Amino acid sequence: MRIVIVEDNEPLANAIAYRLRDRGHAADVLTDGDAADLYLEQESADLIVLDINLPGRSGLEVLKSLRNRGDSAPVILLTARTETSDRVSGLDMGADDYLVKPFEMDELEARIRALSRRKQLDYGARESIGSLEFDRTARQVSVKGEVMDIPRREIAVLECLLERRGRIVPKSQLTDYVYGVGADVEVSAVEPHVSRLRKRLQNLGIKIKTARGLGYLLEVQK
Amino acid sequence: MINHGSLRLRLFILILTPLVLLAVLLGFWRFMVAQKTAQELFDDSLLSAGLAISRDVAISGGDALSPTTRSLIRDASGGEIFYHVTGPGGIYVTGYAYPPASANSSVQEVYKPQFFEAIYRDEPVRVLKMTERVTLENLVGDATVTVWQRMADRNAFANELSIRAGIVMGILLATLAVVVWFGVARGLRPLLDLQDAIDLRSPDDLSEIKRPVPDEVQGVVKTLNRLFGQVEHSINAHQVFISEAAHQLRNPAAAVQSMAEALRDAKTDEDREKRIHELVSAAKNSATVAEQLLSLERLRQPTHQDQMDEIDFRLVVEEACAEMGVHILAKGIEFDVTMPEAAIMVSGDRVFLTEALKNLLDNAVKHGGTKLSRISVVLQRDEGAVSVTVADDGAGLSPDQSEAAFSRFSQLDYSEGSGLGLSIVSAVAQRHGGSVSINQVEKGASLTLELPITL
Numbered sequence: 001m002r003i004v005i006v007e008d009n010e011p012l013a014n015a016i017a018y019r020l021r022d023r024g025h026a027a028d029v030l031t032d033g034d035a036a037d038l039y040l041e042q043e044s045a046d047l048i049v050l051d052i053n054l055p056g057r058s059g060l061e062v063l064k065s066l067r068n069r070g071d072s073a074p075v076i077l078l079t080a081r082t083e084t085s086d087r088v089s090g091l092d093m094g095a096d097d098y099l100v101k102p103f104e105m106d107e108l109e110a111r112i113r114a115l116s117r118r119k120q121l122d123y124g125a126r127e128s129i130g131s132l133e134f135d136r137t138a139r140q141v142s143v144k145g146e147v148m149d150i151p152r153r154e155i156a157v158l159e160c161l162l163e164r165r166g167r168i169v170p171k172s173q174l175t176d177y178v179y180g181v182g183a184d185v186e187v188s189a190v191e192p193h194v195s196r197l198r199k200r201l202q203n204l205g206i207k208i209k210t211a212r213g214l215g216y217l218l219e220v221q222k
Numbered sequence: 223m224i225n226h227g228s229l230r231l232r233l234f235i236l237i238l239t240p241l242v243l244l245a246v247l248l249g250f251w252r253f254m255v256a257q258k259t260a261q262e263l264f265d266d267s268l269l270s271a272g273l274a275i276s277r278d279v280a281i282s283g284g285d286a287l288s289p290t291t292r293s294l295i296r297d298a299s300g301g302e303i304f305y306h307v308t309g310p311g312g313i314y315v316t317g318y319a320y321p322p323a324s325a326n327s328s329v330q331e332v333y334k335p336q337f338f339e340a341i342y343r344d345e346p347v348r349v350l351k352m353t354e355r356v357t358l359e360n361l362v363g364d365a366t367v368t369v370w371q372r373m374a375d376r377n378a379f380a381n382e383l384s385i386r387a388g389i390v391m392g393i394l395l396a397t398l399a400v401v402v403w404f405g406v407a408r409g410l411r412p413l414l415d416l417q418d419a420i421d422l423r424s425p426d427d428l429s430e431i432k433r434p435v436p437d438e439v440q441g442v443v444k445t446l447n448r449l450f451g452q453v454e455h456s457i458n459a460h461q462v463f464i465s466e467a468a469h470q471l472r473n474p475a476a477a478v479q480s481m482a483e484a485l486r487d488a489k490t491d492e493d494r495e496k497r498i499h500e501l502v503s504a505a506k507n508s509a510t511v512a513e514q515l516l517s518l519e520r521l522r523q524p525t526h527q528d529q530m531d532e533i534d535f536r537l538v539v540e541e542a543c544a545e546m547g548v549h550i551l552a553k554g555i556e557f558d559v560t561m562p563e564a565a566i567m568v569s570g571d572r573v574f575l576t577e578a579l580k581n582l583l584d585n586a587v588k589h590g591g592t593k594l595s596r597i598s599v600v601l602q603r604d605e606g607a608v609s610v611t612v613a614d615d616g617a618g619l620s621p622d623q624s625e626a627a628f629s630r631f632s633q634l635d636y637s638e639g640s641g642l643g644l645s646i647v648s649a650v651a652q653r654h655g656g657s658v659s660i661n662q663v664e665k666g667a668s669l670t671l672e673l674p675i676t677l
Contacts (some may be wrong), residue, residue, distance in 0.1 A: 102509040104548075168544040168551075209551040212558030213599075214543050217551050 001121055002026045003112070004045040006036040006062065007078060008054050012101075016049060019105050020112075033057035040066055044073070046121055047112060050095070051078040052086050060090055067094040074115045076108075106166025113163050127162065130205035130220050134162060143204060153178055154197040157190065161208065161218035170215040229413075233406045238399055245391050249384070256383035261348075264376045265337055268350045271295055271303045272335065272369045279307050279315060279365065280356060287316070301375035304342075310356065310363020321368035322349050332364070339373070346373040412436050416443070428454040463522075466630070467515045470642070474508035510584070514642040517577050518630070521649040532676060533572050534565040535608050539601050542579035550587060556596040566601070566608045569676045570654045578650035578658075581643040582612045582669055588643075589667070590616025609672040611661070619667035621660045628658070647671060 003020050007013035008031045017027040028045075030036040034056035040048070048066075052059040063075055077090045077098040087098050096119075097111050115121075127134045133142045139155050141148045150158070160177040161169055171187050178193065179185050194216060198208040205221040274291040281288075287295070295303045306321035308314055322340035335352045342349075349370040356365040412435055419433060430447045481501040488494040543559050550557045568575075586597050594616030601610045619627065628648040630641070644658070647669075651658045656673035 102506075102513065166548065168547045170540065170544065211543065211547040211551060212556075213561060214540065214547060214557070214559045217548060219552065 001046045001116065002028075002044075003047045003049065004028045004030065004036075004040065004043075005049045006030045006033070006054065006059065007049070007051040008032060009051070015105070016108065019109065023109070031055075033059065033062050037062050037065055040071070041069065044071075046073060047116065047119075048073055048075045049078065049108070049112075050075050052090065053080065060086065060093060063090065063093050063095055074119050074121070076111055076115065078103075104166055110164050110166050113165075117163060129162065129165075132201070132204050132206060134158070148200070150197070150200065151193075153193045154200070157193050157197050158201075161216060165218050165220075168211050168215045168217045174216065229410060230403070230406045233409075234399075234402055237402050238395075241395060241398060245395055249388055249391060252387040253380075253384040256380045256387070259383065260376045260380035264348065264371065264379075265350070268303065268337075268348065268369055268371055269335060271305070272350045272352050272367050275305050275307065275317075275369065276352060276354060276365070276367045279367070301372055304347075304370050306368045308366045310361045310365060312366075315365070317368075321351075322347055322370055324349070324351060340370075342370060347371060348373055348376065413439060420446075428457070463519070470511055470515065471508070474504060474511050477504040478508055511642070514581070514646060517574075517646050518642060518649065521574070521646065521653065530569050530571060532567055532569055533575075535568045535575070535610075535673070535675075536561050536566055536601065538572060538575045539579060539599065539610055542576045542583065543599055546580050546583040546587075550583065550597055553587065555587070555590075555594060557598075558596075559599045559601075561601045562603055564603075566603050567676050568608060568654070568673050570673070574650045574653065575673075578647045578671060579610065579612075581646045582610075582658075582671060585643045585647075585669070586612055586614040586616070586667065589619070590614050593617065594666075603675070606674060607656075607672050608675050609670050611668060611670045613661075613663065613666060613668035615666040617667070618663075618665065619660055619669070621662055624660050627660065644669075 003025050005013050005016050005020075005027060007016070007029070010029075010031060013029045013031065017029050020027040028039070028043075030039055031054075033054035036050075036054070037057060040062070050059045050063060054062070059077065063077075066073070066075070074096045075094070077087065077095045078101055079087050079090070079098055080101055087100075090098060096115055099108060099111060127136065131143060134140075135142070136159070139152075139159070141150050141155065141158065156178045157174065160174055164173075171190065174194075175183075175185060175187050175190050178190055194208060194210075201208065207219040207221065209217045209219055211217065271291075271294060274294055275287060278287045278291045295305070304318050306317040306319070322342040324336070324338050324340065332353050333355070335350055338349050338351070340347055340349050347370045349368060351366065351368045353364050353366045356363070416431070416433065416435060416439065420431070428450045430450065431443050435443050478501065481497060481504045485494060485497040485501055488497050539559070539561060543557075547557050547559075583597065583599070587594070590597075594614055597612065597614045599610065599612050601608070628644050630645040647658050651671055651673070654673050656671065658669060658671045661668040661670055
């Protein structure tokens with residue numbers, strides 16, 4: 001995927017770029033609003049990580065002219081905690097998500113992953129987590145080339161937790177993901193699937209932790 | 223602010239307007255009086271002329287006027303006097319051919335001199351008509367003497383009287399205007415001096431204004447002095463905050479630097495790996511401190527009502543717990559959250575409330591010590607209030623440590639915390655009309671944040 005990062009804090013922009021390139025994506029870094037606007041006019045991006053406070057024109061202006069040109073590339077806004085109102089106007093202007101600085105790199109990646117799934121972009125069909133390999137298109141889990149036989153619902157649980165890696169996934173969200181939104185099931189219905197999946201993965205360096213009353217967290221042991 | 227214009231102009235207008243009005247009234251009155259005076263004066267001279275003519279006619283038997291009378295008529299003060307005399311039976315005796323006619327001829331007292339106004343050859347004239355019983359060459363009858371004079375002359379006289387009075391009043395007003403204009407400026411001098419004195423101050427000088435000022439300005443100066451005091455206090459508080467903040471930021475920044483250097487010098491991969499993790503956590507700590515300082519600074523600003531929203535407090539707790547829960551679970555600490563089913567509405571600033579909860583959780587993680595194995599959050603709705611309790615089984619915190627725990631930049635013992643977290647919680651609670659307290663528990667620490675709810 002081709003991702004454009006517009007952020008004037010260069011170390012932060014570079015760190016994001018390193019992370020995304022490590023995942024095999026092309027990442028371009030731009031540090032001011034005017035340059036970003038020009039660049040985005042000529043080059044197309046699959047996804048844009050856009051800071052609001054920029055030298056030159058602001059991130060919101062860049063976003064506005066992007067949408068005015070009819071470019072619908074997904075945009076994640078980066079905001080400081082004090083810019084609450086900017087956040088709202090950013091979403092109104094057609095941003096797809098926002099992230100408050102300072103954030104964890106895992107969190108940003110989770111947002112990008114979720115966004116690309118929503119927009120049906122190819123963030124990476126194959127992913128390795130610990131010693132496990134997950135093929136998103138085939139919905140298959142394999143260890144050292146050997147496909148594991150995991151039931152469909154457990155695969156859905158894994159997919160959901162993977163997508164939101166680095167975040168606690170509320171039980172209600174997980175239920176919606178596994179059974180579909182509005183399905184007539186108790187929230188506790190996912191619990192047995194989670195506990196079976198947890199057992200399957202515990203020897204592969206992947207832990208599913210429970211925050212009781214809140215949800216689940218997927219943790220990869222280093 | 224509405225501009226009230228110059229004080230000088232205000233005073234000037236306030237003083238002069240009634241005076242000008244009074245002058246106009248006086249002028250009008252003077253004009254009326256002058257008219258009356260002129261009329262009386264001229265009527266008198268008309269009367270004396272009439273009497274003189276009547277006498278001459280009686281003496282000369284109706285023939286001619288004496289030279290004295292003629293010169294009297296010619297030199298009369300109100301201009302030339304015209305006359306017309308008829309003898310008994312209405313026979314023309316002397317003078318001009320036709321006298322001006324009286325407007326009301328039905329006169330009761332025939333022998334009383336009558337004054338009236340009439341038009342004579344297209345000009346307004348003042349007429350005196352006298353009728354006397356005379357004996358002329360054995361004829362006994364009524365002789366009528368009519369004398370008249372042009373009104374233009376008498377009006378001119380009256381006008382001149384009024385104009386003279388007007389000029390005197392004008393001069394008086396002009397003098398007054400000049401005196402008031404410059405007098406007011408002089409009267410306002412202490413105010414301008416005060417302004418100059420404040421102008422000359424250096425921006426750092428916030429000491430009291432001590433110069434003597436007029437009584438009327440004393441209130442303003444007192445208020446100014448109080449404001450100076452408040453501003454100075456606020457600036458001092460800011461300076462203290464900035465210097466403390468700088469100290470707070472120096473520690474984690476120094477940690478990042480030394481850890482980065484240690485990483486560069488690592489000999490083995492294992493060391494490198496370990497130091498990388500420590501570097502990351504030192505950097506995170508540094509970012510947290512900066513965030514906390516910003517929060518505290520923003521909490522110092524007064525509340526704006528438009529920042530207060532009606533929010534479901536459960537969502538705030540969920541958001542904060544989901545975010546902090548990642549760190550808590552990553553440390554291998556058990557984490558559980560208990561929340562009621564129904565929404566609990568509070569009026570508040572979502573960002574601040576989330577911040578407060580995150581700091582409560584952060585405090586539990588950082589100050590729990592090595593014994594810490596479990597953190598629990600309980601959200602409860604009580605009568606008119608909602609309370610969220612964060613309890614842990616780590617190093618304890620007792621209620622008598624409250625003062626130190628909630629004050630800025632203080633830490634009860636050494637830990638990786640900044641000493642800012644609980645003071646943020648306390649400030650947020652105060653801002654929302656709630657409170658935060660340390661509960662008496664057997665083991666570990668338990669803190670409760672209580673907020674009023676909206677019904």
